[in-house]
Amino acid sequence: MSNLLEITGLTKSFGGTVVLNNVDLSVGAGEVRALLGENGAGKSTLIKILAGIHHEESGTFAIDGVKQTFRNPHDSALAGVATVHQELMISPGLSVAENVLLGTKMPTRLGKIAWGELNRTAEKWFAELGQKIDVSRPVDELSAVQMTMTAIARALCLDAKILILDEPTAALTDSEVHLLFATVKRLRERGMGIIYVSHRLEEVFTIADTYTVLRNGSKVSEGKVVDTSIPEIINSMAGREVSSIFPDRSIPGSNEILSVRDLSAKKIRGVNFTVKAGETLGIGGLAGSGRSEILRVLAGAQRRASGTIELHGNVYLPKSVGSAQSDRVVLVPQERRRDGLIPGSILSNIVITTLSKLTNFGFFSSTRKERKMGQAAWEK
């Protein structure tokens, strides 16, 4: 019997650079294949070819033994491939149900969309995934895992044979990951073939049956997950012996830099901790438990209600993000795209908080100085 998906010699370049080089890959019915590789290895490019977004330069792929050429994403969907992209492509402004059924035959009554039936159909697909969700909600209000589920429900609705998940867990909490895995297992039992891209190897070892590792666009290893180990995969991804995933821990000094006592604010009550020079403090907790709020208070982005904070033994009460930064306390926020960056160049993002040092008599003028500072910070 032929495989559900059989890719042979797939090659693709962008502007003269080969990003996929003669790659073979197969997925059988009921198989979850992890597609692994460092950033830039070519994973998303391979997936985008299967999704009809990019076109192969050479090589072939067949679904159920039938050779395919996709001119566009519609061709890919018709051939039974459903892709949940790294950047989720949902249609904002529409309801969950509309997103699930979009592009399929919408149920109508007397020429109008039959909303009741539309919603019931969408609910049925969520039930297949073991999920219950109010499908009349606007999709914009959903959590990350619910959006992923919506994209997967849509795959079911389109009767996909092959489901491709590109970094589906990047924005999910641990419990949401469990939810997603339960769903993936159900789909595997239905005989779907699944390609699963993730950076988190522990995760891959729980969910995948087989793996393929790409490096610089070439397939460097493949096999069954039970026959390999995380260190082996890491070496294969990196192309060299990687002796440790994390650098050695430095031993914190005795010099206390930050001391937080009885801190209370919105969502936080009576929090105490200290941080010494050279120390990395991990803060754990479920989503919504107040982790981000602690950090926001420290970074001057949220008001403190009571308690004391000391920085280098001095009372520290940042009134704004800017005042925290002048005390050299900086937050890299969770939602970096939304909160952390301003539109513009990398350089202006790096030096934005130091504009006062770059102005001459109040005019923003020193482009050369700006470049030098930005470059130095990047290299650090």
Ligand SMILES: Nc1ncnc2c1ncn2[C@@H]1O[C@H](COP(=O)(O)OP(=O)(O)O)[C@@H](O)[C@H]1O
């Ligand atoms: N549309 C594009 N135009 C030019 N280069 C691209 C494009 N998409 C990806 N690349 C390049 O192709 C290489 C592989 O990228 P990608 O497939 O996104 O890797 P991965 O998903 O494994 O991180 C990278 O060097 C990337 O910069």
Ligand SMILES: [Mg+2]
């Ligand atoms: Mg990618």
